[in-house]
Structures are given as C-alpha cells and as structure tokens.
Amino acid sequence: MENINNDLELMQTIFKPNRALSKQSRIKNICEYEDLCLDAEEDYEAYWGNLAREKISWIEPFKQVLDESKAPFYQWFVGGKLNVCYQCVDRHIQKRKNKVAIIFEGEMGDYKVYTYRRLYREVNQTANLLKNRFGIKKGDRVIIYMPMIPESAIMMLACARIGAIHSVVFGGFSPEALRDRINDTQAKLVITADGAFRRGRPYMLKPAVDKALEDNQCPSVEKVLIVIRNNEPIEYIRGRDYVYNEIVTLESSQCEPEPMDAEDPLFLLYTSGSTGKPKGVQHSSAGYILWAQMTMEWVFDVKESDNYWCTADIGWITGHTYIVYGPLAIGATTIMYEGTPTYPNHSRWWEMIEEYRVNQFYTSPTAIRMLHADAPDEPDNYDLSSLRILGTVGEPIDPSAWKWFYEKIGRGKCSVVDTWWQTETGGHMISPLPGATPMKPGCATLPLPGIQAEILDEEGNKKDVGEPGLLCITKPWPSMIRGVWGNPQRYAEGYFSQVKSKDGKPIYFSGDAAFYDERGYITIIGRTDDVINVSGHRIGTAEVESAIAKHKDIAESAIVSTLDPITGESLFAFVVTTPNTSCDLKQHMSLLPELNALIREEIGPIAKINNILYVPGLPKTRSGKIMRRLLRNIARGEPIKQDTSTLENPNIVKEIIAIAQGKNA
Numbered sequence: 180m181e182n183i184n185n186d187l188e189l190m191q192t193i194f195k196p197n198r199a200l201s202k203q204s205r206i207k208n209i210c211e212y213e214d215l216c217l218d219a220e221e222d223y224e225a226y227w228g229n230l231a232r233e234k235i236s237w238i239e240p241f242k243q244v245l246d247e248s249k250a251p252f253y254q255w256f257v258g259g260k261l262n263v264c265y266q267c268v269d270r271h272i273q274k275r276k277n278k279v280a281i282i283f284e285g286e287m288g289d290y291k292v293y294t295y296r297r298l299y300r301e302v303n304q305t306a307n308l309l310k311n312r313f314g315i316k317k318g319d320r321v322i323i324y325m326p327m328i329p330e331s332a333i334m335m336l337a338c339a340r341i342g343a344i345h346s347v348v349f350g351g352f353s354p355e356a357l358r359d360r361i362n363d364t365q366a367k368l369v370i371t372a373d374g375a376f377r378r379g380r381p382y383m384l385k386p387a388v389d390k391a392l393e394d395n396q397c398p399s400v401e402k403v404l405i406v407i408r409n410n411e412p413i414e415y416i417r418g419r420d421y422v423y424n425e426i427v428t429l430e431s432s433q434c435e436p437e438p439m440d441a442e443d444p445l446f447l448l449y450t451s452g453s454t455g456k457p458k459g460v461q462h463s464s465a466g467y468i469l470w471a472q473m474t475m476e477w478v479f480d481v482k483e484s485d486n487y488w489c490t491a492d493i494g495w496i497t498g499h500t501y502i503v504y505g506p507l508a509i510g511a512t513t514i515m516y517e518g519t520p521t522y523p524n525h526s527r528w529w530e531m532i533e534e535y536r537v538n539q540f541y542t543s544p545t546a547i548r549m550l551h552a553d554a555p556d557e558p559d560n561y562d563l564s565s566l567r568i569l570g571t572v573g574e575p576i577d578p579s580a581w582k583w584f585y586e587k588i589g590r591g592k593c594s595v596v597d598t599w600w601q602t603e604t605g606g607h608m609i610s611p612l613p614g615a616t617p618m619k620p621g622c623a624t625l626p627l628p629g630i631q632a633e634i635l636d637e638e639g640n641k642k643d644v645g646e647p648g649l650l651c652i653t654k655p656w657p658s659m660i661r662g663v664w665g666n667p668q669r670y671a672e673g674y675f676s677q678v679k680s681k682d683g684k685p686i687y688f689s690g691d692a693a694f695y696d697e698r699g700y701i702t703i704i705g706r707t708d709d710v711i712n713v714s715g716h717r718i719g720t721a722e723v724e725s726a727i728a729k730h731k732d733i734a735e736s737a738i739v740s741t742l743d744p745i746t747g748e749s750l751f752a753f754v755v756t757t758p759n760t761s762c763d764l765k766q767h768m769s770l771l772p773e774l775n776a777l778i779r780e781e782i783g784p785i786a787k788i789n790n791i792l793y794v795p796g797l798p799k800t801r802s803g804k805i806m807r808r809l810l811r812n813i814a815r816g817e818p819i820k821q822d823t824s825t826l827e828n829p830n831i832v833k834e835i836i837a838i839a840q841g842k843n844a
C-alpha cells in the first residue's frame with residue numbers, strides 16, 4: 180500500500196477487513212450480510228417484527244409491524260408500549276448494575292464515572308424533579324440547551340422516562356436561534372448550564388437563555404433549570420430559575436417509567452433545510468431505539484467489555500443516537516468528552532484513547548483532516564492498540580484523510596466505517612460492516628440490511644454505474660423521521676415529492692446525490708439542495724441570506740459553497756449592495772466582519788462567510804429563482820456548462836465572471 184499517494188488510485192483500492200476482526204464480529208462476512216438483506220427482502224414485516232420482538236423490552240406487545248395506510252405518515256409496531264429510558268437504563272440493572280455506563284472527561288482534566296446503578300438513581304431523581312417541581316407531563320416539550328456534560332444525557336433520559344418530548348439545542352447556537360426553537364416547540368421548561376469549558380476557558384450558556392427569553396419573547400416557558408458546571412457568576416430570576424445541583428438530591432430515586440406508545444415522539448431535533456427556518460425533525464420511540472441498537476451492534480460491533488467513544492456533540496443527531504441512546508440501550512460504556520481535540524495540544528484524543536483503552540472511535544472527517552494537517556505523526560507517541568473499529572460521519576471523507584485515519588490511528592488493523600445517514604434517518608443507513616464489507620476509501624459502500632437505499636432519477640428509474648443520481652430510500656424504515664413538528668405538509672412535500680414512484684408508494688429523497696460503482700457500492704457526492712455542509716454541520720443558505728439581509732448595505736444575496744481543505748465546504752456570498760451604499764465595491768471583503776457578526780447573532784458561530792463578491796445582480800430564472808448552481812461554478816472557478824440563455828438576465832453571468840476574475844487577478 181506504501182506507493183499509493185494519489186487520491187484517484189486510492190479510491191479504486193479495496194481494503195479487506197482484518198481476518199481476526201472478522202472472526203469475532205457479529206456479521207462475519209459478506210454472505211452473512213447478504214443473507215440478512217434477503218431475509219428483509221423476502222418478508223419485510225417479519226424481518227423487522229422479529230428484530231423488534233427480540234431487542235425491545237415491551238410493556239405491551241405490538242399488534243401490527245407496519246401501518247402504511249396513511250403513507251408517508253407511517254406507523255411502526257402499532258399498539259406496542261415501551262419506555263425508552265427503561266430500555267436504556269432499568270433493564271441493565273440486574274445484569275450490569277456495576278458496569279460503567281458513562282465515562283465523562285472534562286476539558287480541564289476532571290472526570291466522572293457513572294455506573295448503570297448511579298445513572299439509574301440520578302435519572303430517576305431528575306425525572307421526579309421534572310414531574311413534581313416543574314409539572315412536566317407526558318407530551319410536554321422540554322428544551323435542553325446544554326454543554327457536553329453527563330447531566331445532558333441524564334436530562335434526555337429523564338424526559339424519556341416521564342414521556343416528555345425533549346429538543347436538544349446545540350450549545351453553539353445563538354439566543355435568536357434558541358428562541359426560534361423554543362417558540363416552535365412551545366416548551367414549558369428550558370434546561371441549561373451556567374456554562375462549560377472550551378479551549379481552556381470557561382464559556383457561558385445561561386446568559387444566552389436569558390437573552391432568548393427576555394421581554395417575554397418565549398411566553399410558553401415557565402421555568403429554567405440550571406446545572407452548575409463552571410461556577411462562573413450568573414444572574415438568577417427569582418421564581419423562574421432553579422439550580423439543579425441544589426434541588427435534585429431532594430427527590431426520590433424511584434420514578435415509574437411512563438408507558439409510551441411505540442409511535443409517541445421521543446424527541447424533536449431541529450435541522451436546516453433548503454428553505455425557511457430549521458425544521459423540527461420528529462422521532463418515534465420504538466422504531467428509533469430499535470435501529471439505534473441494531474446499528475450499535477452491526478456497525479460498531481460493540482461487545483460487553485468494550486469502551487466506545489463518539490466525539491460528536493449531544494446537540495446533533497450523532498450525539499443523540501451514538502453517545503446516549505444507542506450505547507445505553509445495548510448496555511455499553513459510552514465516553515463523553517467536553518471539549519476540543521486540540522486542547523491543550525493535538526494529542527488530547529490519542530491520549531484519551533490510550534487512557535480509556537477505547538475500542539470504537541467515531542468522529543468527523545473535519546477533525547481527521549485537521550489533526551492530519553496539523554500534527555500528522557503525533558499518534559505515533561501513543562498506544563492505540565485497543566482500537567478495533569474507526570468510524571466517520573457527517574460529510575464525505577477524502578481518500579487521503581481516510582488513509583491517514585486507517586494507517587496512523589488504526590495501524591492498518593482496524594475497520595473504518597464511513598457511515599452515511601442524516602438527522603431524518605435516526606441511525607446509520609449506508610455503511611461498511613466492520614467484519615464483512617471490503618472497504619473503499621471515501622465510499623460509504625452498502626445499505627445496511629433492511630434499508631432499501633437506491634440511486635434514482637426524478638422519474639424513479641435506477642441509475643447506472645458511475646452516473647450521479649438522487650439518493651433515495653424506497654421503503655419506510657423504523658427509525659425514519661415521523662414528521663416536521665407542527666408542519667405535516669413540509670414533511671410530505673419536503674421529503675416525498677421529488678422522485679416519482681413506479682408503484683405509487685412514496686419515495687424518500689435524502690437531498691443527497693450519489694453514484695454506484697461496479698460492485699454496487701454507493702459513493703456520496705453531496706447535497707443537491709440549498710444546504711451546505713461545513714465541518715459536517717448543515718447550514719441552510721436561506722438562513723444565512725436572511726441573517727445578512729438585515730445589514731443596511733445589502734439589497735440581495737446568494738450564498739453558495741466552495742471547497743475547503745479542512746472544513747469540506749465553506750460559505751461564499753454573492754452580494755448585491757443597496758444603491759446608496761457607502762461600500763467601496765472593489766474591496767470585496769470589506770463587509771465580511773459585519774456580515775459575520777450578523778450571522779453569529781442570528782445563527783451562532785458555526786456559520787460564517789469566508790468569501791464575498793459584490794455583484795450588480797444575481798442570475799435568476801424567469802420565475803425569479805436564483806440559479807445557485809451557476810454561482811457555485813463561478814465561486815469554485817469551474818467552467819459553466821449550463822445553458823444560460825433562458826435566464827431572465829443572461830448577461831449577468833458574464834459580468835459576474837469578469838468581476839470574479841478581476842478579484843482573483
């Protein structure tokens with residue numbers, strides 16, 4: 180393998196799973212994988228029904244596996260009752276009460292260990308607190324705006340225990356973004372922390388909650404519960420704010436889990452779409468937890484004595500499924516880390532893998548690219564021999580980063596699982612299986628057993644090898660999105676209207692483009708819609724455009740993506756200024772700091788423009804739609820192959836190209 184130094188060559192190379200690893204894996208070879216796929220194909224309902232009966236501790240058994248009568252509003256495991264918190268905590272108490280459930284390491288080096296028994300106690304006390312002190316009932320919404328500390332997981336589980344629907348908001352979102360989510364969910368309670376630690380310094384969350392709620396802008400919120408983490412001074416509002424650490428211990432550690440319907444919502448998680456404000460993706464209880472468990476077993480092949488680590492933030496779907504619900508549902512030990520991979524230096528993660536003898540390590544391509552670029556040989560100084568499975572998620576991984584991950588971190592012995600999935604899918608959809616699937620750098624490979632992923636054109640025809648097409652899921656699956664909170668039309672039209680079906684059954688379109696290779700492997704190309712993937716974070720162009728529209732000098736703008744060696748994509752703004760602007764139109768970046776400040780205020784620091792071009796107008800169709808694809812070609816310096824003659828203003832394209840070339844000259 181030494182001679183391979185070119186991405187194209189690497190993309191053609193197949194890496195076989197390590198034989199020793201295959202022998203001990205749950206799915207040992209590709210025939211076993213194919214058998215499972217055939218089981219699902221032969222009798223779809225029996226396949227899922229058997230898994231659900233085997234893996235879930237039902238309070239009441241379900242009567243029907245799948246109800247498609249109101250498609251695309253599907254119902255799974257109809258009539259079944261369960262409690263997801265019971266599934267993740269209580270049922271392990273007999274067999275694993277002294278087993279470590281959560282290992283937490285703070286950025287400053289502090290750490291905390293929760294056994295399943297301790298987790299049980301604290302989750303029960305917290306559930307009682309939510310119920311008794313704050314009057315939270317089944318179906319109420321609770322916002323969790325928290326850092327990466329174990330109390331965040333405890334809050335999620337406590338909500339699940341009493342049947343409240345949580346909506347975790349990533350701690351990096353601004354007060355405005357938090358307010359939108361609170362108001363959309365009509366939450367009664369906001370749970371937060373004073374703050375936490377990042378890059379060696381305390382940062383604050385509670386002031387953002389105060390700002391979101393000020394002037395009664397979130398009338399549904401009755402109380403705020405605060406976990407003390409960094410002990411920085413904060414302001415309290417009497418009668419509204421309560422300190423968790425002071426009152427939780429007063430509660431009893433016995434709280435009956437609420438029997439929940441299989442289809443009752445477990446949580447809402449907001450994510451960006453092509454248009455409008457972020458949408459509240461609604462997940463179910465039974466279907467979601469079933470697939471979280473199955474993928475933990477099949478894709479991460481977690482064994483009883485393993486230490487499993489996912490570096491995501493709890494504010495994203497990866498944190499929900501693969502830090503909290505998936506690992507705990509199978510009784511695993513899950514590691515949570517508070518801070519950044521580069522504090523106090525670039526070996527922090529490698530040190531933690533050595534310290535905790537981590538067996539599965541799941542992270543993002545952006546982090547891999549950054550650590551590869553900044554400190555490529557640092558991993559050599561650590562004992563990483565405990566690792567068996569390495570995972571990536573959230574964005575395409577380029578073959579050279581894959582190779583570094585495979586060789587430097589995995590020492591050429593681990594399987595790398597490039598997992599493709601989305602907030603909407605609840606869990607992994609396309610991924611190699613560690614003991615079974617020959618790996619191909621930069622390729623997510625094959626759909627998991629039971630997942631009907633296909634690459635189609637808009638008419639529903641399957642694409643040939645090498646042809647880019649729309650990545651679709653043609654059959655419903657248990658952990659799929661159940662709706663967009665408060666907006667059934669956005670759900671039905673946003674996901675099921677783009678691709679025609681041959682048999683009348685709705686087809687889910689993911690928003691991604693992909694292609695097949697000769698083996699039938701699926702390679703993800705990226706989003707086809709107006710969503711940009713920066714460091715694995717979904718950013719809606721519409722949200723950024725509406726944030727910068729607040730600037731007095733901006734008449735109109737279009738945000739597109741360019742490529743970035745570390746973050747994958749980055750934001751490029753084409754900006755039309757107002758006629759009376761005082762901007763020097765030759766100094767294209769002059770508004771950058773002010774526009775980024777506006778974006779920070781509206782969305783948060785995760786979104787930021789890297790490049791601006793002032794242009795006299797934007798290319799539009801006759802119906803007024805901005806042709807972002809053309810602008811993306813210009814931003815990336817690519818040739819324009821599209822016919823531009825049908826545009827409302829065909830000359831604008833030449834003008835913009837001339838301005839772009841002038842800027843770069």
Ligand code: PRX
Nearest residue numbers: 572573574575597598599600601602703717
């Ligand atoms: O474009 C795909 C990309 O991330 C999108 C989903 O983003 P989100 O809902 O935030 O969930 C991220 C974590 C699951 C997808 O539509 N994506 C996700 N995984 C991959 C990927 N792109 C390429 N390869 C992947 N493995």
